Amino acid sequence: MTDRPIVLDADFDSGSLDVAGSRVEGNIVHLAGRDNFSPGCWKRLHFTVSNVRGRTLTFQIGDHFDTDRDRLNHHQMVYSEDGGRWRHFDYNQRDAPEAVYSFRNRGPFTGDRVAVAYGFPYPMSRVVAHTEKMRSSAWVSPTASSDDRLVLGMSPGGIDELDRNIAPHPLFGYQIAEADDTSPKKTVVLMSGVHPNETLANHVLEALIDWLISDTAHACALRKRARFLVYPMANPDGRFAGYNRTTVQHIDRDANRFWREDLWADMLDIATVGRALIKDTDGQVDMFIDLHCWTDTQHHVGILNKKEGYWDDPFWRAMVALEPGLESWDSGWDNPSTETFAFERLKARFCMTFELMYLPGERLANLRRIGRHMGEALYRALAAGSVDQ
Numbered sequence: 001m002t003d004r005p006i007v008l009d010a011d012f013d014s015g016s017l018d019v020a021g022s023r024v025e026g027n028i029v030h031l032a033g034r035d036n037f038s039p040g041c042w043k044r045l046h047f048t049v050s051n052v053r054g055r056t057l058t059f060q061i062g063d064h065f066d067t068d069r070d071r072l073n074h075h076q077m078v079y080s081e082d083g084g085r086w087r088h089f090d091y092n093q094r095d096a097p098e099a100v101y102s103f104r105n106r107g108p109f110t111g112d113r114v115a116v117a118y119g120f121p122y123p124m125s126r127v128v129a130h131t132e133k134m135r136s137s138a139w140v141s142p143t144a145s146s147d148d149r150l151v152l153g154m155s156p157g158g159i160d161e162l163d164r165n166i167a168p169h170p171l172f173g174y175q176i177a178e179a180d181d182t183s184p185k186k187t188v189v190l191m192s193g194v195h196p197n198e199t200l201a202n203h204v205l206e207a208l209i210d211w212l213i214s215d216t217a218h219a220c221a222l223r224k225r226a227r228f229l230v231y232p233m234a235n236p237d238g239r240f241a242g243y244n245r246t247t248v249q250h251i252d253r254d255a256n257r258f259w260r261e262d263l264w265a266d267m268l269d270i271a272t273v274g275r276a277l278i279k280d281t282d283g284q285v286d287m288f289i290d291l292h293c294w295t296d297t298q299h300h301v302g303i304l305n306k307k308e309g310y311w312d313d314p315f316w317r318a319m320v321a322l323e324p325g326l327e328s329w330d331s332g333w334d335n336p337s338t339e340t341f342a343f344e345r346l347k348a349r350f351c352m353t354f355e356l357m358y359l360p361g362e363r364l365a366n367l368r369r370i371g372r373h374m375g376e377a378l379y380r381a382l383a384a385g386s387v388d389q
């Protein structure tokens with residue numbers, strides 16, 4: 001036991017907690033979520049708690065959540081004592097009559113500074129580091145819109161609702177293909193990070209990209225049959241600032257409802273990525289996949305239009321065969337999302353919003369497997385049967 005005061009901090013890349021509104025009483029930490037975008041509804045947590053070695057703490061937070069409190073019923077928060085490996089808390093419970101969600105471990109923390117999060121974090125610095133790694137791959141090149149650092153332009157930055165100055169960040173875009181091979185290639189667009197709190201999506205995208213640039217025979221064959229245009233983080237300011245669904249520039253706007261040229265004029269991050277999509281695809285998009293997360297607890301889901309035949313698309317059939325737990329939900333394109341933009345403006349032949357769920361007990365290794373399987377499913381749909389190794 002220690003008398004040192006417990007200290008909460010969320011003032012770091014992708015941190016999210018209303019520290020001023022949170023308080024510690026004995027071994028109970030009362031948390032206040034940041035309510036940006038949905039008033040009264042926190043939807044994200046990522047913070048550190050210090051001076052905790054030897055202490056068994058209970059964390060509590062109101063169960064307000066994305067207008068549907070039931071979604072917290074099976075949720076499990078995660079923590080890391082070493083900054084690398086994340087585990088789920090032993091006990092996670094929603095007390096509906098008390099309107100409180102609490103989580104704790106059986107025993108005391110062994111680390112003195114522990115990171116706590118709603119789901120596995122993916123800070124903006126990891127996007128920067130991974131994109132930097134891409135620059136050394138023989139299969140990666142800039143798109144028509146990006147420079148040799150794979151940068152399309154800078155996000156606007158701004159002042160967040162905690163009065164912090166959020167600096168502009170690079171918006172990345174790059175191509176993966178075996179450029180020296182002159183075979184005709186399909187164009188596949190991959191993107192993520194539109195909604196900043198949906199961190200699992202970036203873990204899956206990272207695993208998919210790592211697979212696409214790998215030396216496995218199927219990845220080699222696929223790179224000859226398809227070029228991949230990758231936009232890994234469409235809303236970097238929101239991710240850095242720990243936001244829910246909005247950009248920092250416009251805290252009152254859902255970042256996935258402005259993907260149209262007449263709507264995005266004053267949304268500099270969305271407009272930069274949207275214009276790059278138009279220019280880089282140059283009228284040819286075979287497949288468009290935007291990776292998101294959702295706050296349900298049952299299955300990972302592909303949202304894709306049934307009437308257009310996407311449910312029977314060879315890619316999606318291969319994906320469901322590889323990941324039998326996946327569900328297919330119909331898409332109505334009833335709002336100006338990236339998916340609607342891909343269908344209506346880019347004329348994509350196939351488009352999908354892929355939703356990873358924060359499943360209880362889900363392991364990072366499983367999410368990475370889903371990313372690799374997405375690569376394998378793309379191979380089966382676009383390159384199997386070609387003259388590969």
Ligand SMILES: [Zn+2]
Pocket residue numbers: 195198256292293
């Ligand atoms: Zn989303």
